[in-house]
Amino acid sequence: MSDEVLRLEREAERNVLTAVLGALDRGIPSMVTISGAPGLGQLELLRWLARLAAGQGVRVLWARASPAEHALRYGVVAQLLAPLVPRAREVLAGTEQLPGLAELLRKARTRPTMMIVEDAQWLDPASSVWLQALMRRLPGTRIAMLASTGGTCGDSAGNEYSVTNLVPDGQVNAVELMLSPLSARGVADAVELVFGVPGEPEFCAAALAATGGNPWLLREVLGEFRDRGGQPVTAGVPRLRAIGEAALGEYTTRVVDGLSEEAMSVLRAIAVCGDVLDFPLVCRLAGEPHLHESRIRSIIASSGLTVNSGERLRVRAPAVAARVLESMPGPERAELHARAAELAYRADVRDDDVARILLCAGPIGTQWVVHLLRRSFAAALRNGEDGLAVAYLNRALDEPLDPLSRAKLSFELASVQVARVPVASDRRLTELASTPGPEFAGLRVRAVDAKLSRGDSHWARRVAAEAVLAEHESEKDAMLALYWLSEQTRQDDGEPMVPEMPSLPDHPLDTAQAGARAWQLAASANDLQATRVLARRALRREDSRPLLVMPRLSACRALFLTDDLEEAEVQLNALLADVQREHLRAGTARVLVARAELGMRTGRNDAAERDLAAAERALPLSGWHPNLASYPTSLQLCIDVQYGRLDRARKLAARESPAEGAFSAYFMFARALLALAEGRPVDALDMFRECGRRLLRQNIVNPGLLPWRSVAAGAAAALGHIKEAQRLSLEEWTLAEKWGAPSALGWAEMGFSRLSGEHRVVRAREALRVLRGYRLSPVYTLALLEVAAAELEDGDPAAAPPLLAEAAALATIHRSHWLSARLRELSERAGTKPAAPVSPIWTSLSEPERKVAVMVARGRVNGEIAETLSVTKRTVERRLSCVYRKLGISGREELGALVRSMEGF
Numbered sequence: 016m017s018d019e020v021l022r023l024e025r026e027a028e029r030n031v032l033t034a035v036l037g038a039l040d041r042g043i044p045s046m047v048t049i050s051g052a053p054g055l056g057q058l059e060l061l062r063w064l065a066r067l068a069a070g071q072g073v074r075v076l077w078a079r080a081s082p083a084e085h086a087l088r089y090g091v092v093a094q095l096l097a098p099l100v101p102r103a104r105e106v107l108a109g110t111e112q113l114p115g116l117a118e119l120l121r122k123a124r125t126r127p128t129m130m131i132v133e134d135a136q137w138l139d140p141a142s143s144v145w146l147q148a149l150m151r152r153l154p155g156t157r158i159a160m161l162a163s164t165g166g167t168c169g170d171s172a173g174n175e176y177s178v179t180n181l182v183p184d185g186q187v188n189a190v191e192l193m194l195s196p197l198s199a200r201g202v203a204d205a206v207e208l209v210f211g212v213p214g215e216p217e218f219c220a221a222a223l224a225a226t227g228g229n230p231w232l233l234r235e236v237l238g239e240f241r242d243r244g245g246q247p248v249t250a251g252v253p254r255l256r257a258i259g260e261a262a263l264g265e266y267t268t269r270v271v272d273g274l275s276e277e278a279m280s281v282l283r284a285i286a287v288c289g290d291v292l293d294f295p296l297v298c299r300l301a302g303e304p305h306l307h308e309s310r311i312r313s314i315i316a317s318s319g320l321t322v323n324s325g326e327r328l329r330v331r332a333p334a335v336a337a338r339v340l341e342s343m344p345g346p347e348r349a350e351l352h353a354r355a356a357e358l359a360y361r362a363d364v365r366d367d368d369v370a371r372i373l374l375c376a377g378p379i380g381t382q383w384v385v386h387l388l389r390r391s392f393a394a395a396l397r398n399g400e401d402g403l404a405v406a407y408l409n410r411a412l413d414e415p416l417d418p419l420s421r422a423k424l425s426f427e428l429a430s431v432q433v434a435r436v437p438v439a440s441d442r443r444l445t446e447l448a449s450t451p452g453p454e455f456a457g458l459r460v461r462a463v464d465a466k467l468s469r470g471d472s473h474w475a476r477r478v479a480a481e482a483v484l485a486e487h488e489s490e491k492d493a494m495l496a497l498y499w500l501s502e503q504t505r506q507d508d509g510e511p512m513v514p515e516m517p518s519l520p521d522h523p524l525d526t527a528q529a530g531a532r533a534w535q536l537a538a539s540a541n542d543l544q545a546t547r548v549l550a551r552r553a554l555r556r557e558d559s560r561p562l563l564v565m566p567r568l569s570a571c572r573a574l575f576l577t578d579d580l581e582e583a584e585v586q587l588n589a590l591l592a593d594v595q596r597e598h599l600r601a602g603t604a605r606v607l608v609a610r611a612e613l614g615m616r617t618g619r620n621d622a623a624e625r626d627l628a629a630a631e632r633a634l635p636l637s638g639w640h641p642n643l644a645s646y647p648t649s650l651q652l653c654i655d656v657q658y659g660r661l662d663r664a665r666k667l668a669a670r671e672s673p674a675e676g677a678f679s680a681y682f683m684f685a686r687a688l689l690a691l692a693e694g695r696p697v698d699a700l701d702m703f704r705e706c707g708r709r710l711l712r713q714n715i716v717n718p719g720l721l722p723w724r725s726v727a728a729g730a731a732a733a734l735g736h737i738k739e740a741q742r743l744s745l746e747e748w749t750l751a752e753k754w755g756a757p758s759a760l761g762w763a764e765m766g767f768s769r770l771s772g773e774h775r776v777v778r779a780r781e782a783l784r785v786l787r788g789y790r791l792s793p794v795y796t797l798a799l800l801e802v803a804a805a806e807l808e809d810g811d812p813a814a815a816p817p818l819l820a821e822a823a824a825l826a827t828i829h830r831s832h833w834l835s836a837r838l839r840e841l842s843e844r845a846g847t848k849p850a851a852p853v854s855p856i857w858t859s860l861s862e863p864e865r866k867v868a869v870m871v872a873r874g875r876v877n878g879e880i881a882e883t884l885s886v887t888k889r890t891v892e893r894r895l896s897c898v899y900r901k902l903g904i905s906g907r908e909e910l911g912a913l914v915r916s917m918e919g920f
Contacts, residue, residue, distance in 0.1 A: 046159075049194065135163065137273070264337065288368075293327060392407040426447055430599045464563045465599065571583050580616065684706045707723050725747050728741075757788060783801075799821055
């Protein structure tokens, strides 16, 4: 049944051939050529006609030309005459000028004769002359001549072996049939023929794309797919494509075996750059300056291996290019690509097209190559093609470069490679860090900073210590800063000792040291004002110095703890722009996760999740060092707990416990919050204690980083461990008061209020007063609920509803499952449902801004809003930006939730 695929959509051709047979019966001679790419069904048509003719008593003579017998004199004529002329080979070997022709004409008078020549493009010269002589004698005979070509003979007008160019006009029935590939409908019919059922549209479309509608190729692909148990459904498309690619490779091999060397040279050039260079340039690349362009183009185009792309020819698929080029020796193939790249560059072809050619070329040794590859590298990264970007830089390193340029390229490659092959990235950075010479000082520092960004504090600490003790003064300050930053995040167990390092100055002028020192002070809760000054010094732009991520990031995180959150966000955004411009994947991921932490501190969990997702795209979790991988996981776990997605949180919490270190404390804290949400206070208290122990081992005591003491105190109090709860609350309050940041102090006051007995309301209201400047923070919402609970239990119950109303408005922004549950509980106890409030943050908007915000919340798009308000779309966008900024939110979803709670719809 699958052979019927070759007969599909050939009704018109069969009708023409039937008419030729009828003409022969009436004594009218014919000359028919059937052309097309290999596999379009020429042979099937000839066989069908031969059977039909033989059934009607017509003598059928058949011959097949082939490349192997192209030089054999009268090779085709011998096959034709064998049934008619005894000892035909001997006759043809004689001296007669057209041997056997007279005998053929004589016998054709008594019986109609059909002569079929298959693959006539390979006619030997003698047979060609003989057949041309026969064509001149066709008038008045009862002979029909048919010839098929397999697509590699070119146009008949330019082919010296054509069997049709001497047919007398008007005296012979001359027919030329040009076969076309199957249509989409024909491919669908073929699918139904092979499988017995109609194929799904996506499957049929994939079959057409994989085979180009070539019947022979389609039969092979569908047959193999069926034999492997496949069904014509969408799910089978990937396997169909794989089979199609393999079959196309075999088809290519069959076709190229029949091409001349001249055609093969041009086809190879097309495989390399046909899609980017015009055909005359392709011919120049092929080294065939004297060839007939239109003829060779016709030959190649009719082979079925190429498709037209405007004025250009390109190979149909990568599998075709691979088969066309595989017969070339490696050095010749590389040299062809190199010449093609130079030709394309001079022809002003797009960078990425030239770069793809260069990937297969050997070193060229000119400056433009590296510059172009670097530009293409950056473009590939912008398009999300990391693998291609890495390939471009690897290829650039094949060019002859001076040592410093090579080192810079290697650093750039390592910075991107970390996302795909972290081991290779580490190897490059290790080599750079040990490269001697003062000119490499900046790169050595950046290599240590890059590995520290990924979390390898053990390696960074050792290498930085070695650099501080070395003779290179230009890098000592920065290396000392990186040493102390790695010291604060390293594991304690199993790390070798290093020589004692000098301490950082109390007031360093070096920006890297200022960032490290700011974090030291913030972590130890010492001198908030000095921390702020040092952090700002660290964040000063110094374009003359190499970009170091970790000192600036540490300064930003220090500003988290000083409650300079807006300033921290501005600086994080600036740092993010810098690391993205320099393609530092580990640095990008690290900054995004830090910004996610900042988003959580300001109650923007949606924005935090987006940053965590972006960090995963920049550096998959598998690329993070084990010392640091728990950091983004912990933040996501906390968000999931707040949103009530406990099943997802459990999966994150079940991951392997991270190695000890500062960021493992985040993981313990997040797991403890999950345990509280699941009603497991005993487990939660143990985890909070472990969190504190890990932080203290890193000399991190600032309660503003993770308020583990106050939350643990709540768990301890619930278990009846009042003394422990009081100790933890007092310890946190003492540290927070010493530090002086309002957010830390507010947390501590809330924790203390729960244990303050008759002074609970006073302490809770003091926490609320301290946090007044942070209304959009979830801590402030928590403080509102704490005051409301205190008033209900120990104060004035009538004071609770306004507090709950404001908390309800803010809870819609934070979308915290715990806050919402607590709000419902307190509202029920207050005996009232909180009314839709008018929050201070809502009244900060102007009337035009509120109108825009309400319309957005109701699902209107900017264009509709502009038309309704009779303003420009740009005005709407500007007002919406002001709304986002004033409300401290980042998207329509958060705005919609807030507006609905404020306006009561």
